Amino acid sequence: MLGAITLAFASLAGSAAAAEPAWVAKSNDNAKLLLNVMAKYSPESASSLGVDGYDEQITDMSRDLYDASVKDTRAVVAELQKRMKTETDPKIKQDLEILINAANENLVSNALQRKLMLPYQDLNRLLFGVVRQTLDPRIPKERQKTLLVRLQKYAGLAKGYRPITELAEDRLNERLKANPKLLGPYKGQVEQALNDAPTMLKGIKDLLAKSGLEGWEPTYAALEKQLTAYNDNVRKQILPRARSDHRLPPEMYADNLKQFGVDISPQELISKALTSFSEIRNQMNITAGLIARERNLPNADYRFVMRELKKQQIPLDNVMPLYQERLAQIEAAVREQSVVTLPDRKAVIRLASPAENAAQPAPHMNPPRLIGNTGEYGEFVLTTGMPPDASGKAKVFDDFTHQAGTWTLTAHEARPGHELQFAKMIETGVSTARGVFAFNSVNVEGWALYAEAEMQPYEPLDGQLFALQARMQRAARAFLDPMVNLGEISPEGVKSFLMDEVGLSEGMATQEMQRYTFRAPGQATSYFYGYQRLMETRQAAEVALRTKFDRKAFNDFVLAQGLVPPAVLRKAVMEEFVPSRNQGVAQQ
Structure with missing residues (x-):
């Protein structure tokens, strides 16, 4: 099969x-x-x-x-x-x-x-x-x-x-x-x-x-x-x-990484991610310090500041209206700052059912059909907690239902992240090979994490802190997932690290640990790796074009390629996009 x-x-x-x-x-x-x-x-x-x-x-x-x-x-x-x-x-x-x-x-x-x-x-x-x-x-x-x-x-x-x-x-x-x-x-x-x-x-x-x-x-x-x-x-x-x-045979874990689009060894991945994690942590402490000064908080450590901000939980009946408001604010910034071309129609956001929470505990994009599509688009599904564990204990999330956390999640799952990514494929008509058979997590998630980074400068300070936290979490995934599968850290060690150092709730840390150990070993590394490869390509284009580089044109070009692997995207950017900009003609 x-x-x-x-x-x-x-x-x-x-x-x-x-x-x-x-x-x-x-x-x-x-x-x-x-x-x-x-x-x-x-x-x-x-x-x-x-x-x-x-x-x-x-x-x-x-x-x-x-x-x-x-x-x-x-x-x-x-x-x-x-x-x-x-x-x-x-x-x-x-x-x-x-x-x-x-x-x-x-x-x-x-x-x-x-x-x-x-x-x-x-x-x-x-x-x-x-x-x-x-x-x-x-x-x-x-x-x-x-x-x-x-x-x-x-x-x-x-x-x-x-x-x-x-x-x-x-x-x-x-x-x-x-x-x-x-x-x-x-x-x-x-x-x-x-x-x-x-x-x-x-x-x-x-x-x-x-x-x-x-x-x-x-x-x-x-x-x-x-x-x-x-x-x-x-x-x-x-x-x-x-x-x-929980560990898979080494050859199976290595194959998992390859299937998800990661084409480097687990050891190299760990090395890159550890360095990135420490750099992001430094940025978080700088941003947390500014927030602490602004709000007269007694402690400027990023962990303390995040805990304080998380206390601003949104009543359940206000969650959807707030996410709709965030989407409108982000779209306004995208258009004002010429980040990428947006469609005129509205994006769809909805809460998950209990069964959907159990099937896929993390918030996610439910993508549309791309073969035979008759105008359907993706929907951002906001999950609300973990199903009970073996002891019957239910673990709720506080990661997505506080004011500051809504910015980057909306940018990732809705616009300019996954919802826009899949919509562009529908509207530009990419080939089945690029829309289906090139699909892997690196090719998909790299764009969504890149979209978070594109929007971070236009968010309030508390939103920026949680944008950095999301990037820190992706770096942590890229060393914790291979480490737990290589036996270098225990599942409980993964969970406590994510709670103590990244600031995740117990429910979110639990589903992350399960993700690395049995739900999808290797998949969580793809966000960090896809983002790094896309940023490399972006920077190579900027070096080649300097003042001729146009961010909106670049982002539109990337989305129009479909879900191609990083090497294919790099080739298209350097051989098609860069020459077209040098000639003064934007290729869409």
């Missing part, structure tokens, strides 16, 4: 909203070869991307399809390599490289998973994700109706189908029989999944109840019973096999 591709791209897509240039149309024909393989082995991912014809289909778990998926993927790689030999358009050749690299890297990742890891499935989270994606209000109602067919197939109520819970257990036992030494999942991951299961099930039921679909109740009742039994089996069969050590 194209596991890493389907998981990574399940919430993304490649666009046809704008008129396609000829090279984009030809590139998209090449990308269809890989999309077809994805659709064959994970139709849920294909339909969530917007690919037509797969809305009622589900992943075939009735037999082991690993060898078949490898064969099909290798055949596509061979065909793409053949097309590369005769292609003359440089942009199409770049896209062919992206497609070939994406397929080959996922073959490597899936082979590692197959060789080393027990195929544990958190089916509660998986099915909640399918239901949430399908019932997204941005999805046309006709497509939403197909969910009932899918659910019947998952429940084994459709002719020719067995319950997905039974099939998952069959595949698990099959792999255990083939290799009893396969590594089980991390114990903390399994325990958290079991704790979250009731919330996920309720989340599915709530979404169905509000959907307007008819006749879902019997199917949901069957699924609820099956998933409850499955969870009991996980507790009996998987939990005893779970490993107490």
Whole structure:
């Protein structure tokens, strides 16, 4: 199965909203070869991307399809390599490289998973994700109706189908029989999944109840019973096999970093991030000192000042109005300072449901479909806390619900960050290769952290302090994530460092620690690394252009490239943007 591709791209897509240039149309024909393989082995991912014809289909778990998926993927790689030999358009050749690299890297990742890891499935989270994606209000109602067919197939109520819970257990036992030494999942991951299961099930039921679909109740009742039994089996069969050590095998962690876009060693990453952290801390103390003087605070240490500012918590009913106000203030500054071109329409911000809090505890952008998009845009989802842990203790956040913290989070998730990033891809019509198969966290998150930095000078001092805190957190991630996975610090050490030195709440520090250890080991490093690579490219352009450098033109150019890797972006900037500015013509 194209596991890493389907998981990574399940919430993304490649666009046809704008008129396609000829090279984009030809590139998209090449990308269809890989999309077809994805659709064959994970139709849920294909339909969530917007690919037509797969809305009622589900992943075939009735037999082991690993060898078949490898064969099909290798055949596509061979065909793409053949097309590369005769292609003359440089942009199409770049896209062919992206497609070939994406397929080959996922073959490597899936082979590692197959060789080393027990195929544990958190089916509660998986099915909640399918239901949430399908019932997204941005999805046309006709497509939403197909969910009932899918659910019947998952429940084994459709002719020719067995319950997905039974099939998952069959595949698990099959792999255990083939290799009893396969590594089980991390114990903390399994325990958290079991704790979250009731919330996920309720989340599915709530979404169905509000959907307007008819006749879902019997199917949901069957699924609820099956998933409850499955969870009991996980507790009996998987939990005893779970490993107490969170660390992945070194080759798997290194592969994770590569999949997320980090192309340097963990040791080099740690070195860069430690230096950056200390420099940001110095800036924070300078800014905190100015705030302490302004507000007559008795202590100018950044930790104390942040604690004082966090006391200005916003009443829950005022959270959304305040974030809307912040967005308007940031947009005004973007236009006044000529930072980047903004659309005229409003951005969407909403609060997360309890199930969404459990599925993804950190605030995030819920991106739009980019294939077959009919005018849908991304939405900034503001989470409100962690689900209860194994002891039943719930951990709330105070990180995003205070006055000073609203500035940089809005800049990151809404504008000029992710919301604008995905909107530009829809409106400019980037190729599927650049919008989907070039997707990784470095290529996405680098821009959002860069957007925070662009807006920091135009925020009040307290907003600037928390913009620096956010950058400090990203630097901390880039050394704590590899350190905890290399055994150089304990998970509890990570949590206490983030609370004591970065100033995160216990809830936020807990979800960060879980992120590094089992939710997505390696992913959190991508923000820091992507930001560094983008800033390097920006500075190289400024050195080349000096007084001819135009920030707005540069930022518009970067967004118009799609989600290309840092090296491809650097090449485009130096070979297209810089010459165009020297000639006095802005390339959009």
